[in-house]
Amino acid sequence: MTPLAVDYENDGRLIRNVTPVAGASGTTSSWGADAEFFWHTDNLHLPFGSGGADAQLYIxxxxxxxxVRNWEKIPTEVVALDDVMKSLDHCALDQLRSCEYTVHAPDSVETATPFTDVAVIERHGSDHFARFDRAATTAGTLPAAEALELWIQTLRHARAQEIILRPGDFLIFDNYRVLHRRRAFQPNSPETSRWLRRCYASRRPTRCRAAGIRNRR
Ligand SMILES: [Fe+2]
Structure with a gap:
């Protein structure tokens, strides 16, 4: 994998400090704490795509x-999209695959235009990918809205992994096939509050050694 910085967030820096910031109080942001950050995938306002030199163009x-520290013992929760889909009825799943949704950039993104006429769940080969953030997703039709509500209810009851990260722990997961959540919590004082360091990554392009050609598949 290749570490990835994006110019539309975090001032283009590779590492984002995920820790409560006073100005982000009440927001569903990696700098928030007192508002639950419901199940979501990050930076859903972009298309799915492969890694390589143009990885910034994709989720x-x-x-x-x-x-760094997690004295409050706040879990980072993750759930596999495949597991959530098992609890969804087929009609709702078909609807969520329709391009009847609009997604907006999340709070942490500085500039971005809405991504219209997109699906919440996309099929790519044998895999399914999800783009979802409750606060950033709107439905364009009544059936799409009903499916979205079913999706939210299904997520609410999903059996998740609750991982309490300890100092020095490193966690990595697939942002296309795993959703994550952070419940609301009361942080310690700024000197001792929860502090994670986040870094995005893209798939490392495979190389054709014989020809020395980079494969951007
Ligand atoms: Fe997130």
């Missing part, structure tokens, strides 16, 4: 977190 494939 970051991987999210990684290094733990």
């Amino acid at each position: 970051p494939r991987y999210l990684s977190f290094f733990t």
Whole structure:
């Protein structure tokens, strides 16, 4: 994998400090704490795509977190899209695959235009990918809205992994096939509050050694 910085967020820096910031109070942001950040995928306002030199144009494939401290023992929760889909009825799933949704950039993104006429769940080969953030997703039709509500209810009852990261722990997961959540919490004082360091990553392009040609598949 290749670490990935994006110019539309975090001032283009590779590492984002995920820690409560006073100005982000009440927001669903990596700098928030007192508002639940419901199940979501990061930077959903872009298309799915492969890595390579143009990886910035796509939703970051991987999210990684290094733990500096987590004295409050706040879990980072993850759930596999495939597992959530097993609990969805087929009609709702078909609807979520329709391009009847609009997604907006999340709070942490500085400039971005809405991504219109997109699906919440896309099929790519034998895999399914999700783009979802409750606060950033709107439905364009009544059936799409009903399916979206079913999706939210299904997520609410999903069996998730609750990982309490300890100092020095490193967590990485697929942002296309795994959703994550952070519940609301009361942080310690700024000197001792939860502090993770986040870095996006894209797939490392495979190389054709014989020809020395980079494969951007
Ligand atoms: Fe996130």
